[in-house]
Amino acid sequence: MRRFFRTFVAAMGILLMIGQPVSPVKAKSSFLQLDTDSPTEEYIKEELLADGDADLAVGFKNEGQRVVSADFIVSLWKDPAFQQIPFFKLRNATIRGDINAEGISIPFNIEFWNCNFLGRINLQRAHLQSFNMYDGLVTGAVRLNRIVAEEDVALYSTVYEQAVVLFAANIGGSLLAKDSQFKGTQIDEGTSAPFELWKVQVGQATEFTNAVIRGEAKVDDAKFGIDVKFDHATFEKAATFKNIRVGNLADFQGATFKSDVSFESSVMERDTKFTGATFDGDANFDYLTVDRFFYFDKTTFNQKFSFKYPTVGAGLILPKQLFMGR
Numbered sequence: 001m002r003r004f005f006r007t008f009v010a011a012m013g014i015l016l017m018i019g020q021p022v023s024p025v026k027a028k029s030s031f032l033q034l035d036t037d038s039p040t041e042e043y044i045k046e047e048l049l050a051d052g053d054a055d056l057a058v059g060f061k062n063e064g065q066r067v068v069s070a071d072f073i074v075s076l077w078k079d080p081a082f083q084q085i086p087f088f089k090l091r092n093a094t095i096r097g098d099i100n101a102e103g104i105s106i107p108f109n110i111e112f113w114n115c116n117f118l119g120r121i122n123l124q125r126a127h128l129q130s131f132n133m134y135d136g137l138v139t140g141a142v143r144l145n146r147i148v149a150e151e152d153v154a155l156y157s158t159v160y161e162q163a164v165v166l167f168a169a170n171i172g173g174s175l176l177a178k179d180s181q182f183k184g185t186q187i188d189e190g191t192s193a194p195f196e197l198w199k200v201q202v203g204q205a206t207e208f209t210n211a212v213i214r215g216e217a218k219v220d221d222a223k224f225g226i227d228v229k230f231d232h233a234t235f236e237k238a239a240t241f242k243n244i245r246v247g248n249l250a251d252f253q254g255a256t257f258k259s260d261v262s263f264e265s266s267v268m269e270r271d272t273k274f275t276g277a278t279f280d281g282d283a284n285f286d287y288l289t290v291d292r293f294f295y296f297d298k299t300t301f302n303q304k305f306s307f308k309y310p311t312v313g314a315g316l317i318l319p320k321q322l323f324m325g326r
Contacts, residue, residue, distance in 0.1 A: 169200045
């Protein structure tokens with residue numbers, strides 16, 4: 001009986017030793033490999049390395065297959081294999097999660113075409129060549145404060161559902177946001193306005209033509225190297241453009257200000273145009289400097305406006321078409 005017991009124990013020990021290498025670790029690793037390297041992500045990698053342009057609508061007819069994680073996008077920006085590509089173009093993708101790339105350095109041009117971001121975009125203090133978005137949607141806040149962009153930052157024809165912040169951003173090229181909607185009305189943590197261009201510096205043109213800005217806007221102390229265009233833009237809340245400097249044309253033709261606005265102590269180094277603009281709140285132009293012509297024809301003021309000590313070089317165009325509403 002005792003010999004049988006020892007034999008039984010020895011046999012069990014051998015079985016345990018034989019079975020020990022066979023564990024669920026390998027199977028789990030294989031599952032993770034499949035989950036991480038999905039066909040969609042592999043397609044993006046191959047296309048970007050080939051010519052810098054990945055269109056998921058070409059590779060995947062089913063929209064449900066065009067979904068990638070935000071972490072995957074950031075991992076590509078950090079991947080040494082992608083450091084030499086000239087462009088990073090992603091089309092027709094849905095990006096889930098938050099883009100967390102604060103302080104990152106990206107040596108190539110980034111473009112997103114018709115992409116939906118189901119989360120935040122955080123590129124604070126990043127150093128970029130260019131960052132461009134076209135015809136997209138961003139559900140979370142966009143933090144581009146203190147970025148350094150050697151070329152353009154384009155936020156074209158895109159819907160931004162939360163705050164957009166470019167505080168103290170330094171943009172060597174142009175800042176472009178024609179036809180975009182900035183729907184955010186709540187201040188993001190650590191910022192001063194839902195739409196914040198405070199202290200931004202733009203080397204070339206700035207364009208917000210036809211933009212809709214639903215939250216308060218703060219553009220104080222900004223420096224625009226050439227033209228700044230907010231023509232036909234709509235400001236639904238208070239807006240401040242105090243102490244801004246524009247290197248050439250300041251164009252606010254046809255703009256609608258539904259609340260108070262201030263351009264106090266700003267300097268426009270060429271012409272300033274408010275032709276056809278509508279001011280539903282109080283308007284402050286105190287201490288404004290315009291080096292050439294200041295156009296106020298066909299402008300409507302429905303509340304008070306103030307013009308204390310302005311300096312206008314060539315002339316103030318203020319014909320009979322300037323309308324006083326209420």
